[in-house]
Amino acid sequence: MQTTEGKDTRRLxxxxxxxxxxxxxxxxxxxxxxxMHVEGMMLMSFAAVVVDTEYRVRLEYLEPDDEIVQIRLSAxxxxxxxxxxxxxxxxxxxxxEIGVEQRDKVIRLIxxxxxxx
Numbered sequence: 001m002q003t004t005e006g007k008d009t010r011r012l013x014x015x016x017x018x019x020x021x022x023x024x025x026x027x028x029x030x031x032x033x034x035x036m037h038v039e040g041m042m043l044m045s046f047a048a049v050v051v052d053t054e055y056r057v058r059l060e061y062l063e064p065d066d067e068i069v070q071i072r073l074s075a076x077x078x079x080x081x082x083x084x085x086x087x088x089x090x091x092x093x094x095x096x097e098i099g100v101e102q103r104d105k106v107i108r109l110i111x112x113x114x115x116x117x
Contacts, residue, residue, distance in 0.1 A: 012037040017113040024056035024072060031091075033059065038106050040075070040094045049077045049091040057093075061109060071105045073098060 014035040021030045021043055031045030043049065059071040074097040083090055098106070 012039060014042070015110045015114050017041070017110055019059050019061040019109065019113075022058040022060065024058045030055070030057065031089075034090065036106070036110065038095075038098075038103055038110075040078075040092065043091045043093060044083075045089050045091065046087060048082075048089045049080045051077050051080050051091075053077050054096060055093070059109070061112075063112075069105065069109070071102060071109065073102055073106075 014037055017033045017036045019033050021033060021041075022028065023030050030049065031043045034042040034044045036042070049055075054074060054076050057073050057075050059073070061069055063069055073095050075093040076096045078092045078094055080089055080091040082088070095102075095106075
């Protein structure tokens with residue numbers, strides 16, 4: 001497991017979003033988003049994620065009318081570190097390929113999740 005920590009150079013506001021994230025290549029659960037913005041997300045997982053690896057991820061959540069919404073994205077893991085609870089890992093992802101439709105879905109997800117808070 002590679003772990004890198006650097007100084008905080010964030011330029012976008014993160015929003016608290018909690019949805020399930022799947023590895024679209026094999027259908028396994030990667031973890032859950034902890035926060036996100038239109039260019040990336042922080043993942044909380046029970047296993048370390050491989051740094052500097054490109055993943056095809058699928059975010060899934062329920063709309064208020066119980067419709068399942070899926071967002072498929074290419075995301076590169078930039079860092080991974082163990083949380084204070086040694087069973088949990090946090091990983092930072094950058095959405096490496098995001099089209100207009102996907103970006104709109106991410107924005108709608110953020111708006112929906114932050115409106116519930």
